[in-house]
Structure formats: C-alpha cells, structure tokens
Amino acid sequence: MAKGNGDAERVEEVLGERLGRGIIAVGRPQPDTLLVTIEPGTVLAATQALLDDLGARFLVSVGTDRRPISGDFAVTHLFSLDQSHLYVVLECPVASENPEIDSITPLIPGAAWSEREIRDVVGVSTRGHPDPRRLLLPDDWPEGVYPLRRDFPYNERPPAAEGTRPAWVPTPEGASVVTLGPFFPVLEEPSNWRLFVEGETVVGCDYRGFYNHRGVEKLGDSVMTYNEIPYLAERICGICGFIHSTCYCQAVERAAGIEVPRRARYIRTMMLELERIHSHLLWLGIAGHILGFDTVLMQTWRIREPVMWLAEVITGNRKSYGMNTIGGVRRDVTEVTKARILEVLGPVEKESLAVRDAVVGDTTLHMRTKNVGILENAWARQVCVVGPPARGSGVRIDARIDHPYAAYDEVVPRLCAHDEGDIWARVLVRIEELLDSIRLVREAAAGLPDGPIVAEITEEIPSGRIGVSTVEAPRGEAVHYVLTGGDNRPWRWRVRAPTYPNLQAMPAMAAGGNIADIPITLGSLDPCFSCTERMETVDVRSRNVRVYSPAELLAMSRRSGRPGGGS
Amino acid sequence: MLTSKLREALICLKAGRVTLPYPFAPHDPEPGFRGKVTIDADLCFGCGGCANVCEAGVILLTDSGQHTRVLEFFWRRCTYCGRCQEVCPEGAVKLSQEFQTATNDAADLYLRLEVFMGPCQRCGRCFPPPTPLERMKRTGFRADGEGGRA
Numbered sequence: 001m002a003k004g005n006g007d008a009e010r011v012e013e014v015l016g017e018r019l020g021r022g023i024i025a026v027g028r029p030q031p032d033t034l035l036v037t038i039e040p041g042t043v044l045a046a047t048q049a050l051l052d053d054l055g056a057r058f059l060v061s062v063g064t065d066r067r068p069i070s071g072d073f074a075v076t077h078l079f080s081l082d083q084s085h086l087y088v089v090l091e092c093p094v095a096s097e098n099p100e101i102d103s104i105t106p107l108i109p110g111a112a113w114s115e116r117e118i119r120d121v122v123g124v125s126t127r128g129h130p131d132p133r134r135l136l137l138p139d140d141w142p143e144g145v146y147p148l149r150r151d152f153p154y155n156e157r158p159p160a161a162e163g164t165r166p167a168w169v170p171t172p173e174g175a176s177v178v179t180l181g182p183f184f185p186v187l188e189e190p191s192n193w194r195l196f197v198e199g200e201t202v203v204g205c206d207y208r209g210f211y212n213h214r215g216v217e218k219l220g221d222s223v224m225t226y227n228e229i230p231y232l233a234e235r236i237c238g239i240c241g242f243i244h245s246t247c248y249c250q251a252v253e254r255a256a257g258i259e260v261p262r263r264a265r266y267i268r269t270m271m272l273e274l275e276r277i278h279s280h281l282l283w284l285g286i287a288g289h290i291l292g293f294d295t296v297l298m299q300t301w302r303i304r305e306p307v308m309w310l311a312e313v314i315t316g317n318r319k320s321y322g323m324n325t326i327g328g329v330r331r332d333v334t335e336v337t338k339a340r341i342l343e344v345l346g347p348v349e350k351e352s353l354a355v356r357d358a359v360v361g362d363t364t365l366h367m368r369t370k371n372v373g374i375l376e377n378a379w380a381r382q383v384c385v386v387g388p389p390a391r392g393s394g395v396r397i398d399a400r401i402d403h404p405y406a407a408y409d410e411v412v413p414r415l416c417a418h419d420e421g422d423i424w425a426r427v428l429v430r431i432e433e434l435l436d437s438i439r440l441v442r443e444a445a446a447g448l449p450d451g452p453i454v455a456e457i458t459e460e461i462p463s464g465r466i467g468v469s470t471v472e473a474p475r476g477e478a479v480h481y482v483l484t485g486g487d488n489r490p491w492r493w494r495v496r497a498p499t500y501p502n503l504q505a506m507p508a509m510a511a512g513g514n515i516a517d518i519p520i521t522l523g524s525l526d527p528c529f530s531c532t533e534r535m536e537t538v539d540v541r542s543r544n545v546r547v548y549s550p551a552e553l554l555a556m557s558r559r560s561g562r563p564g565g566g567s
Numbered sequence: 568m569l570t571s572k573l574r575e576a577l578i579c580l581k582a583g584r585v586t587l588p589y590p591f592a593p594h595d596p597e598p599g600f601r602g603k604v605t606i607d608a609d610l611c612f613g614c615g616g617c618a619n620v621c622e623a624g625v626i627l628l629t630d631s632g633q634h635t636r637v638l639e640f641f642w643r644r645c646t647y648c649g650r651c652q653e654v655c656p657e658g659a660v661k662l663s664q665e666f667q668t669a670t671n672d673a674a675d676l677y678l679r680l681e682v683f684m685g686p687c688q689r690c691g692r693c694f695p696p697p698t699p700l701e702r703m704k705r706t707g708f709r710a711d712g713e714g715g716r717a
Contacts, residue, residue: 228622231648299578302585309597316601316662322648330653331599351578358574 007084008034011054018049024093029466030254032403033087040075040092040101047077047090047104056081056088057397058108058384059470059479060496063118065149066093069464069491073099073124077111078468078481082402087468094124103129110384110501121148131169136210139164147218154215154222162551169206172196178515184522191527195510195518202510202518207503220493221485226252226461229493230324233480236495238319239279240473242271244480244495245324247471250405251482252326252490255467262407263451264328269407270341270444271314271323272471273437277348278307279474280434283526284355287427290523291368296359303351310344313337326461328454338445349438356431369423373509373521376421383505387476387498388433389525391417392425399472411443423524433474463491473498475526499527596664601647603665604640606680610659613638613682617651617660626651636684642668642676 011034012026022042027035038046050056056079064074073094080087094101103126105112115126116135123146126132137147140161146152171177180193190211196204216236220229233248234241246268253260281304288296308318314337315321323329333341359365375385380393390397398415400408416432418425463486471478476498485491502525509521587594596602613636618626623646627639651660670676 224622227620231622231646235646295575295579299575299582302582305585312600313597316599316649317647320646320648322601322646354574354578358571358578360571361568362571362575363568 007081007086011050011081011086011088012036014049014053015046018045018053022046029089032085033089033254033466033468035089035091035466037091037093040094043075043077043090043092043104044102044107047107050079050088050090051107054081054088055083057381058104058110059087059468059477060481060494060500061104061111061114061118062481062492062494063122063124063148064483064492065122065146066491067096068150072096073122075101075118075124076481077104078479080402080470082397085403087403089466089468099124100127101125102127105129105131108384109382110504113500113504114496120146122146123149133167136213138211139166147215148221154218166192166208168194168208169204172203174198175203180518184519189527193518193522195515197515200514200516202513202515205507205510207506209503217493217495221490225488226326226490229490230326231320231322233495234320234322234324236497237473239282240275240475240478241319242275242321242323243471243473243478244497245321246272246406247469247478247480248482248493248495249324249326250469250471251467251480251493252461252484253467254469255465255482255484256326256461258327258455258457260328260455261452262449263332264453264455265407266411266444266448267329267333267453268324269411270333270441270448271311271321272406273440273444274307274311274314274341276437276474277434277441278304278311279526280430280437281307281352283430283474284359284427284434286526287520287523290520291365293365296355299351300355303348303355306344307348310341313340325454327457328452330454332453333445333448338448341441341445345438345441349435352431352434352438356435360428360431365427366424368517368520369427369524370420371422372517373423373513373524374421375505375509377419379508380421380505383508384501385476385505386501387473387526388426388429389502389505390476391415392429393421394419397477399470399477403470405469405471407444407447411440411447413440423520426524430474460488475499476502499525503527596666598664600664600666601649601662603663603668604642604645604647604651605661605663605665606638606640606678607659607661608680610657611638611680611682612657613684614656616654616656620650620654622646622648622650630684634683636682638680638682640678640680642678643673 008028015023015036019038019042022039022045024037024039029035036046059078059080062076062078064076066072066074070093073096075092075094077090078087079090092101101124103115105115105126106128112129112131113135115129116132119125119132120135120137123144142158145158175196175198178195178197180195181191183189184191192208194206195202216232219232224232230245230249234245236244281300285297285300288294288300311321312318314333315323315331323331375389375393377394380390380395385393385395386397394417396415396417398413399405400413401415414436416429416436418428461484463484465484467482469480478498479496481492481494482490483492506522506525510518513521615628615638618628618638623644625641625644627641629637631637647662649662652662668676
C-alpha cells in the first residue's frame with residue numbers, strides 16, 4: 001500500500017528549494033502521507049510549486065481551531081499526488097489575533113468553497129478570495145459567530161433574524177433570471193439556483209445551498225466518541241453511507257496506526273462495491289426519469305432491489321449497514337451469505353447487460369445527452385472535479401487505484417474513462433463501472449481470506465495525530481481528515497463529500513446550454529443537495545398580482561403545518 | 568433505434584409484475600435483521616452498558632433512591648445499530664425482527680425498567696458487579712463472533 005517513498009523526498013526537495021526558510025517542519029505520519037508545516041506567508045509559493053512542479057491535485061482545505069492546544073488556528077490544504085500515491089498535507093499555522101491567510105483560489109478555482117467554508121465556520125478570512133460570500137451558514141446567522149470554534153457549544157442557537165437574503169451574484173448585462181428551485185424539479189431536494197438566460201440560452205448561474213447543513217462535524221468533535229461516529233458518518237448520505245463510515249474509520253485507523261485484518265478489508269471492499277452497484281442502478285433510473293423516460297427508472301430500480309435485500313442479509317439493514325467500526329467490521333460474511341451474494345449477482349449482471357444493450361443504441365437518449373452539459377478536461381482539472389464527471393471528461397483519477405485502500409491492492413478495479421466530457425460520457429462511465437463492480441464483488445468473495453474481522457485495540461488512540469483517507473464513492477471521491485483529540489474523540493473531523501467539488505463545476509457545464517437541459521446536466525453529476533424567499537399569486541378573475549413577503553409565507557406554512565390548520 | 572425500443576419493451580414484458588402484496592400478505596425480514604429493541608427484565612441487572620454505548624443517546628440511566636436503578640428506552644430516536652445487544656453481558660437486550668413500529672402514540676415507543684440494586688454499604692449508591700463493568704471499560708470494539716446479529 002505504501003508506495004511513493006522516493007516521491008515524498010522529491011516533494012520535500014522541491015518545496016525546500018521554493019520556500020527556503022518558509023518550511024517550519026516536515027513529517028511523515030504515514031508512509032504515504034507527507035505533512036509539511038509552512039509559514040502562512042509562503043502558502044501561495046508552496047501551492048504554486050505543488051501544482052507546477054509536482055502535478056498535485058487539490059482535495060480540500062480544513063480550518064482547525066487549535067487555540068486550546070497551541071494558541072493558534074490552522075489552515076490545512078490537502079493535496080494528492082495521484083501518480084505517486086502520496087498525500088501532501090500543507091499545514092499553515094495562523095495567529096489567533098486577526099486570523100487571515102492568503103487565498104489559494106486564484107491558483108486553484110476548486111478551492112473556492114473550501115476557503116469560504118473556513119471563513120464561515122472557524123473565522124479565518126482569506127485575502128484575495130475572488131468570491132468571499134457566505135457559503136454554508138444560514139443567511140440570518142450573526143456575523144462573528146463561528147460554529148466550529150472550540151468555545152462555541154454544540155447546542156448553542158443564535159437568535160433568528162428577519163428579512164435576510166442570500167448575497168446573489170449580480171445578473172450579467174442583458175440577461176434575465178430564471179429561478180430553478182427552491183426544490184430541484186426531479187430530485188426532490190432543496191437547492192436554489194438562479195440561471196442567467198438570454199432567450200433560451202443559459203449564460204451562467206448562481207447557487208445557494210447548504211440549507212440542509214446538519215452540523216455533523218461539530219457533533220463529531222464535541223459530543224460523540226470515536227466508536228460512535230461511524231454510525232453518524234453513515235448517515236451523511238442516504239445512498240453512499242458505507243463509503244463515509246469506511247472513510248472515517250480508515251482516517252482514524254491511519255492516524256492511530258491500527259492494522260485492519262485482511263478479512264475485514266475484503267468485507268469492506270465487497271460492501272463498497274455492492275453500494276456502487278445499487279447506486280449506479282439508482283442513478284441510471286433517475287437520469288431516465290429526468291429525461292421523461294420512466295421505463296428506465298422502473299426497470300433499473302427493479303433490478304436494484306435484490307441488491308438492497310442482499311445488503312439486509314449481510315448487514316441486518318438494507319441501507320444503514322452499521323457494519324464499520326474502528327479496526328474492522330462488526331459482522332462476518334459466512335459461507336451461506338457468500339453463496340447468497342453470488343446467487344443474487346448473476347441475475348443483476350444479466351439484467352444490467354440487457355439494459356445496457358437496450359439504452360446504448362437508443363437515439364432518443366443520444367439526442368438529449370450527447371454534446372450536452374460539456375465539461376472541458378482543462379476546467380475539470382481546475383475545479384478539481386471527481387468521480388464519473390471527472391472520468392467522463394478524460395481525467396483519469398480513481399481513489400481505488402491512486403490510493404489503494406481496503407483490499408483494492410489485491411482486487412484491482414478497472415479505470416473507466418471517456419474523453420468526450422458530455423452527459424453521455426458520464427452515462428457510459430457509470431454503466432462500465434457498474435459491470436466492473438459486479439466482477440469486483442465476485443473476486444473479493446472468491447479471495448476472501450480467513451482470520452479475524454476486527455483488530456484488537458488495547459490502547460487509547462493517541463492525541464495530535466492526523467489521518468487522511470479517500471474512498472471512491474459512486475459519485476466520486478470522498479475525503480475524510482481526522483486530527484485526533486484527547487477525550488476519546490477527534491479534535492477535528494473534516495468530511496468532503498464528492499458533490500462538494502462537482503457542484504462547483506456546474507456554472508461551466510450550464511453555460512451555453514438550453515434551460516431544458518439544466519435538470520439532466522445537474523442530474524448527471526449525481527448530486528446530493530435548499531428554499532423559497534417569496535412567491536407570486538395571480539388572481540385569474542381580477543388579474544391582480546399579489547406578492548407575498550417571506551414573513552407572510554412563513555406564517556402561512558406554519559398555520560397549515562399545525563393540526564387543524566387550513567392551507 | 569427500433570431495436571433499442573424493442574429491447575426495452577422486452578425487458579419490461581419479461582419482468583412482469585414484481586410488486587409484493589405487502590401489507591396484505593406478511594413480508595418477513597431476513598434473519599439477522601436489526602429491528603425494534605426488546606429487553607428481558609429478568610436478565611437485566613442494571614450495569615448500564617447499553618446506555619454507555621448508545622450512539623443515539625436513547626437509553627437513559629438514573630439512580631432513584633438507594634435500591635432502584637431506572638433504565639429508560641426512548642425508541643423514537645433509535646437508529647437500530649445494535650450496539651446495546653452487543654455489549655449486554657447477560658443477553659437481556661435483543662434486537663427483534665419487528666419492523667412495523669409506526670404508531671400514533673409516543674408511549675408505544677417508550678420502555679421503563681426498574682432494576683433492584685444492592686447499594687454500596689459505604690457510599691450508599693447503586694453499583695453493578697465488577698466483572699462485567701471491567702468488560703465495559705475495554706478500549707475499542709471487541710467482536711464476540713456474533714457481531715451484532717439479532
């Protein structure tokens with residue numbers, strides 16, 4: 001697993017040359033992780049060196065309040081050197097008075113959301129950020145209150161304020177606004193888009209989301225303990241829950257140096273691939289549904305259902321598996337369940353092939369998806385898109401191959417990529433991955449080694465260690481970062497879901513397309529997403545137009561929500 | 568184009584009707600399914616291990632008086648992870664096959680158990696026997712072969 005030792009030295013050398021005395025310390029928490037602590041003033045030079053000389057790919061930025069430990073904040077940029085199978089963790093200590101650091105967004109457009117989030121939640125502002133608007137806190141959240149600071153209690157509720165609005169990007173000259181949302185038309189999830197249109201053509205868009213922000217990270221570092229968080233992590237996503245719990249467990253295991261038994265790693269691989277099978281079948285159905293082709297929806301979901309039942313047999317629940325724990329898995333896969341897995345996979349494969357053969361030649365689908373929602377390779381790299389949208393644009397990255405985890409060093413996946421960059425390419429990538437996943441589950445079942453399923457942990461997890469873990473979710477690469485803390489819980493736990501970078505590519509994909517193509521363009525990212533500010537009613541008889549204020553709407557909805565209330 | 572449409576039609580026709588007759592016919596979950604929590608009052612001796620590991624925090628433990636320990640289960644927020652069953656040294660807590668838990672009455676999803684305890688002669692507080700307590704205190708997770716199987 002731990003390759004790329006020579007490359008780590010090269011990274012050290014390059015950064016040493018570029019930064020000189022800017023490097024405070026260099027560490028190797030794990031053989032494939034390089035931790036470089038630098039002077040905050042040299043962050044731009046370090047990022048430039050990583051991008052230009054080493055071809056690093058930006059993962060995510062983490063803001064940490066370390067004032068109780070070392071009296072400062074830390075802004076940590078995570079990079080991946082995919083070819084060298086190496087993570088580079090760039091840690092910048094930021095003084096606690098007037099915390100500020102140079103923004104790396106001008107160099108990496110994909111870092112925009114991460115840096116806005118750091119400003120929102122820990123209050124480290126970024127100098128030179130091209131778009132410093134609020135990202136995830138509610139519009140009525142008071143300025144200067146930072147929820148992920150250690151002195152902010154997890155159950156604190158700042159007072160609500162009336163009449164606040166999101167700060168929207170100004171409408172371009174000559175364009176009009178079409179609002180998409182407050183609910184996404186087909187995914188039934190809250191997401192607020194403003195499309196800038198000239199006639200039928202979309203020229204740009206703006207997004208306000210995070211209305212479903214639940215404060216999972218805050219719970220993780222203030223209420224729950226190491227072994228309770230896997231069940232919380234699992235509930236980050238309703239489809240790829242196992243991916244998040246695996247990713248969290250791996251990050252803690254890496255930080256604490258816990259060796260997971262081989263059998264447990266194989267079982268994790270099997271579950272991860274089963275999750276990919278049912279997620280891709282689900283997506284294929286949703287894509288058909290968005291295009292008005294509900295036959296695909298009905299049939300792929302029918303094919304998918306036995307996989308869900310299979311998950312119930314293996315884990316005890318069809319979706320919230322509760323399988324992962326620090327050090328391994330909780331339930332073993334017996335010979336009986338193994339036979340059951342193979343029995344279910346046969347028909348799933350046969351039927352998936354039948355669906356593939358039917359849809360690949362369907363010209364109606366081609367008309368809706370070919371040359372629509374194009375994401376150029378260069379821009380996909382710039383905004384650091386991950387998963388099938390990246391691979392559909394010819395960016396050959398896959399966490400299973402670049403940073404092998406679980407049993408992917410022995411059960412090797414095939415990298416499925418296409419160069420066209422349109423929606424059709426993403427469809428093909430997913431269909432190929434679906435079939436490859438079936439092969440992987442079979443291989444993992446055949447090669448399932450004997451042994452324990454969970455590591456004995458005899459000592460407390462030491463504090464102050466870091467662990468970075470990536471897992472290739474069906475939607476793309478998930479990243480978890482853990483900084484261990486003292487009282488049986490992480491000091492900081494950062495989760496980056498795959499949709500986080502992928503949504504940032506949406507403005508580029510939407511531009512130049514038609515309004516009618518927006519739902520499928522957005523749908524082709526396989527997104528996970530929120531809310532109305534006002535509504536117009538027109539009295540048909542008198543032709544009077546009345547505009548309701550947000551407060552009136554709120555009062556109406558509250559009235560109707562109460563038992564006995566009218567609508 | 569036409570072949571695609573024919574193939575699609577064939578997939579639908581071959582599948583036929585797949586909707587299950589549930590709820591008019593029973594639909595039992597697979598063995599090992601993690602359903603509603605049951606507790607055997609005769610076996611529980613009030614060690615509180617279940618309350619200690621409950622990640623959703625739905626099991627509350629209070630000592631009322633010198634001889635009684637009260638265990639309260641608020642199943643409304645139960646996430647069915649099965650950790651309580653895993654750590655119970657006496658096998659008193661079990662996850663059943665029951666999944667039809669929808670109800671109009673919140674009291675249906677509440678259970679209160681009063682366990683008689685021998686109080687400490689010195690401090691007067693309830694205490695559980697030491698051996699299972701030592702087991703509770705183990706760092707990390709330990710599999711006992713069953714791994715959360717109900």
